[in-house]
Amino acid sequence: MKLITTGNQLAPNMITPDAFADWGPNIAKIKAPLNILRKAIPVPTLHTMDTAWEVNIKTSIELYTIWEASGVLDQLETIDPNLFDVVNDLMDEKREEYQEWVEEHQAESTAD
Amino acid sequence: MASQEEQERPAASGYSGFGPEWRPVKLSTDEARRATSWVEARIDRREMLVNKDQVKDVRDLMWELEKDGEIVVHRITEQHEPVTGRTLYGWNKRIPTNQFWHHKSCGQCGNIPGYPSSLLWLQNKLGTRYLDETDQTSCTAWNYHGSGIGNIVSLAAVFLRNFHQAYVSAMAEGLPAGYYYPLVHCGTSFGNYKEVRAFLLQSPKLRAQVKQILGKLGRLVDGKLLIPEEIVHYSEWLHVMRERIAEHRVIDCSNIRATVHPACHVHKMVPEDVLYDETVLDGNRVAVSTGLLQTLGVEVADYSTWYDCCGFGFRHIIGEREFTRSFAIDRKIKVAVEEAHADVMVGHDTGCITTLDKSQWIGGAVDKVYPLAVMADCQFAALVCGAHPYKLAQLHWHASPFEGLLEKLGIDWQKAKAEFEVYLDEVKAGRIETLYDPKRAITSGPGYQRPALIEAQS
Numbered sequence: 001m002k003l004i005t006t007g008n009q010l011a012p013n014m015i016t017p018d019a020f021a022d023w024g025p026n027i028a029k030i031k032a033p034l035n036i037l038r039k040a041i042p043v044p045t046l047h048t049m050d051t052a053w054e055v056n057i058k059t060s061i062e063l064y065t066i067w068e069a070s071g072v073l074d075q076l077e078t079i080d081p082n083l084f085d086v087v088n089d090l091m092d093e094k095r096e097e098y099q100e101w102v103e104e105h106q107a108e109s110t111a112d
Numbered sequence: 113m114a115s116q117e118e119q120e121r122p123a124a125s126g127y128s129g130f131g132p133e134w135r136p137v138k139l140s141t142d143e144a145r146r147a148t149s150w151v152e153a154r155i156d157r158r159e160m161l162v163n164k165d166q167v168k169d170v171r172d173l174m175w176e177l178e179k180d181g182e183i184v185v186h187r188i189t190e191q192h193e194p195v196t197g198r199t200l201y202g203w204n205k206r207i208p209t210n211q212f213w214h215h216k217s218c219g220q221c222g223n224i225p226g227y228p229s230s231l232l233w234l235q236n237k238l239g240t241r242y243l244d245e246t247d248q249t250s251c252t253a254w255n256y257h258g259s260g261i262g263n264i265v266s267l268a269a270v271f272l273r274n275f276h277q278a279y280v281s282a283m284a285e286g287l288p289a290g291y292y293y294p295l296v297h298c299g300t301s302f303g304n305y306k307e308v309r310a311f312l313l314q315s316p317k318l319r320a321q322v323k324q325i326l327g328k329l330g331r332l333v334d335g336k337l338l339i340p341e342e343i344v345h346y347s348e349w350l351h352v353m354r355e356r357i358a359e360h361r362v363i364d365c366s367n368i369r370a371t372v373h374p375a376c377h378v379h380k381m382v383p384e385d386v387l388y389d390e391t392v393l394d395g396n397r398v399a400v401s402t403g404l405l406q407t408l409g410v411e412v413a414d415y416s417t418w419y420d421c422c423g424f425g426f427r428h429i430i431g432e433r434e435f436t437r438s439f440a441i442d443r444k445i446k447v448a449v450e451e452a453h454a455d456v457m458v459g460h461d462t463g464c465i466t467t468l469d470k471s472q473w474i475g476g477a478v479d480k481v482y483p484l485a486v487m488a489d490c491q492f493a494a495l496v497c498g499a500h501p502y503k504l505a506q507l508h509w510h511a512s513p514f515e516g517l518l519e520k521l522g523i524d525w526q527k528a529k530a531e532f533e534v535y536l537d538e539v540k541a542g543r544i545e546t547l548y549d550p551k552r553a554i555t556s557g558p559g560y561q562r563p564a565l566i567e568a569q570s
Binding site: 004007008012015020022026027030036039043044047052054056057058060065069070075079101 | 216220222225232233245246247249252260265270273277321324325331433437470471474502503506507508509510511529532533535539540546550556558
């Protein structure tokens, strides 16, 4: 689901001692909240928790078009209809969010 | 009468060797030795060379398609300051050395963040121009091969979509299209993109399917698909820049013994495209990483299982973790420690670094404890060029014991750790140090600022 909805295959907050018990007790050898450790990475695009890097909303929407047009979503519906519904809802939300931004931006540009 | 092996095998139509069908091969010591000898005798001598005449250079097809007006090629030009390397077959491969669009790796950014930060730090050190932006997806290959999400059309569309963004990205900064050239961080992405490029160049049907999708996205150039002249891995940049990087070395590393793990996705997928160099282990191994380490002054030790996978596979890390962990420990880490007496294992791919680094702790459960530092080539290079081990190389995310290596390099890791902990208080207060202006990372949509605005604020 992470991949389909964001275009990232992994996220920092997926990696916990419970989820990866075989990695040992220390996900990081320095004790600090994950959000602080992530902000301490000197690469600005990595100051994230839910995705490996910050993903532009337009990028995600383009990826949805690829999933739809290449038949991947049809495959997903066959394999897991529930996941398909969840993914579709998320995609609709993001598309609406982006459309709202586009309309606002156009309104601002016209006002300028 | 059926053998025991046949009796154990499920009555499936085909044997996949995966999931419940997987069985240990139970090789005797002698049989295992013979298997390794085969690798030493054949693969060490670049066995693949014998098939050279049967392999076509897909770049020839690419130039033909461009000539026929079907595609546009994102060319490597003088502005990218290319250096020519030689591949396995002696073919030329031009490696750009400047103006990069960084194609990040989800595994590196997710759990080995010191990997990309070290690379960008080295590029800052060398005055390399680059763009690290938010408008990119992962290659999606791990999910395709690991869990079946995707198909060849989606993989090809993702490939061309991301590389088109690399082509046009500079326009957001008021620069011409083609200014930045894509530099792929992940070895899996590198291998996947090269496979997909070959499929695209060879299949008119696939090109037609993908063209329709890219058209919907507005990602054609003059109504044509855009294909990069070369698919370039960051380790290739390190390799052609190794002499210049070595000029910045501030720590003597001649007392360090390293083993290199050549990543399958880098050198076994599309092997004809991989850099070899007669000055690196007589040209019998992939040149990247080993060439860099040798130039930095490290003693690179050869070892009998160099050709083996790290254990990651494509699907094994997801579905066969026991196999992954055992393979990583028994066939790689143990051999590097006991046979090669290495201080560190250096790699050039996301999955390998993760597997070799994270599989060591669990070995304690079966008394297989072989402590060995594991890191990427660029992390090691950054360290010996003076990068901070925690703030920059971000070694605290590594599970393997890197502290001994740092001591051997003369780096006081306890002092560095304390400095980093103090820095975390600065971070909490919002005083964050970054390798580039964060505003540059957004090239469109919410948060985008035109370059003149960025310049005025800087």
